[in-house]
Amino acid sequence: MQPTMMRYELTLTSLFRRAGELYAGTEIVSRNPDKSIDRKTYADFDRRARQLASALRRAGMNKGDRVATLCWNHHAHLEAYFGIPIAAGVLHTLNLRLHPDEIAFIATHARDRFIIVDSVLWPLFEKVRAKAHFEKVIVVRSADQPLPGGAVDYEAFIATGDPGDPLPALSEDDALGVCYTSGTTGKPKGVCYSHRAIALHSLAAGLADTLGVSRRDTVLPVVPMFHANAWGLPFACVMVGAKIVLPGPHLGAADLLDLFERERVTMAAGVPTIWLGILQALDAEPARYALTREMRMVVGGAAAPESMIRGFDKHGLRVVHAWGMTETAPLGTVSNLGPDADAWSDDERYAQRAKQGIASPFIELRAMSDRGPVPRDGTTPGELEVRGAWVAASYVEPCDEGADKWTDDGWFRTGDVVTLDASGCVKITDRTKDLIKSGGEWISSVDVENLIIGHPAVKEAAVIAVPHPKWDERPLAAVVVKEGATVTAEALRAFVAAKLAKYQVPDAFVFIDAIPKTSTGKFQKSELRERFKNHVW
Ligand code: AMP
Secondary structure (H helix, E strand, O other), X not given: OOOOOOOOOOOHHHHHHHHHHHOOOOEEEXXXXXXXXXXXXXXXXXXXXXXXXXXXXXOOOOOOOEEEEEOOEOHHHHHHHHHHHHOOOEEEEOOOOXXXXXXXXHHHHHOEEXXXXXXXXXXXXXXXXXXXXXXXXXXXXXXXXXXXXXXEEHHHHHHOOOOOOOOOOOOOOOEEEEXXXXXXXXXXXXXXXXXXXXXXXXXXXXXXXXXXXXXXXXXXXXXXXXXXXXXXXXXXXXXXXXXXXXXXXXXXXXXXXXXXXXXXOOEEEEOHHHHHHHHHHHHHOOXXXXXXXXXXXXXXXXXXXXXXXXXXXXXXXXXXXXXXXXXXXXXXXXXOOOHHHHHOXXXXXXHHHOOOEEEOOOEXXXXXXXXXXXXXXXXXXXXXXXXXXXXXXXXXXXXXXXXXXXXXXXXXXXXXXXXXOOOOOEEEEEEHHHOEEEOOEXXXXXXXXXXXOOOOOEEXXXXXXXXXXXXXXXXXXXXXXXXXXXXXXXXXXXXXXXXOOHHHOOOEEEEOOOOXXXXXXXXXXXXXXXXXXXXXX
């Protein structure tokens, strides 16, 4: 028997139209560069994104053309997130934290035709423009900021579009957007998402057992909209009609806490370094902010230390730990407790929440060693491989490296070393390149870091492998101490020794001012390895 279902294209256009019809009054709040607050509604968003779509087509954007953004998180960026793809263009979010030469390389590789850029990023853009060509430069600015020469004002540009223009019919296999990976080695590589992948990813993000984004939520993505689509939250929020709060360029703990309180935020998302700063601010002044009880803080991009999860619980705030990659759009796994956890001890529950969790529907995982799949026993490590409905099958061409990331049987090699347990829960122990091999034994840098960070005097810690004449490699811990606190290497050694096997305890604890970070806020361990490669043991 043949199925008798309609063929219905899974496109962003469908989600966009529905939001415009159903959620007209829901708010979209942005913080401007001067810290004033901009309030719009979904009705405004619907009209303005349609205007942008129409203006782009009138300006000569054809199906499949790339339109770049170089923007902080704000309402115009959200309009671009929808206005470009519903007009059959391809949204290319450029990472403003990269070096201008790298941004120029990426924009040229993607063959971006137009760009939307924040006026506060103009000095950066001028350096990019020296090395990359854009046919049209559209600037988002407030009325009192001058319009740079050769650029078009964003408001004037969208005013050339008619919100009544019909939207083009799209196939679910059409390109929606492109992101480049922020790898610390090799050239940046592009991942191009289809409408279908993003539509299904959005549905998945709405499930109660994943992120559970709902119409009743007020969502603040701290994660930049240039980092893996702000983890898909802008798309998922519009799908369900959640109130959206966008922080602009102000990502300091006090500014964010102020917005959480003022806008009654129920869910925010960002990398651990952002949350550690927020936790320290809350610990310092526990009574200062009246936050929504049980506010969820989605933590991803790097491991959420157990001490951080416990720390937020004390303030009545709930960490939701998730794992993903640019190549997986990015949602892969989420750590939520199942019904069996009701019978567990507190310690067991915290240990589970610090793991990366189980696969979303339509995502499959396996952990592989040289000898094939490793047993799901929670202890045997293997490299995590993934396949699914929103996982990349290749990088954007031309690309002469990275083909080895896909196995012959069609799985993507993540480069993450994990254990899987019988319940399918993933625990990331390291990146393959960050593992430490000492005397033939592997040491997980992540495990050791997460213990050190649990010490009350420690602000940040990164553990790296340093060459060693006898053991091949030994762990060195680079530690940043909290302002006003003091601690000795001996005290830290004693603190972690209680919970680690002897060979896992770092041989050296060195105190530094700051851990170097990548453009997306992760520890740049390659830089630390370089700095300490001649360490004398
Ligand atoms: P990106 O493509 O820049 O988002 O980086 C993806 C990588 O970030 C993954 O392969 C992991 O190494 C790391 N990552 C993401 N989420 C987590 C997490 N929850 N715990 C540990 N590592 C993570």
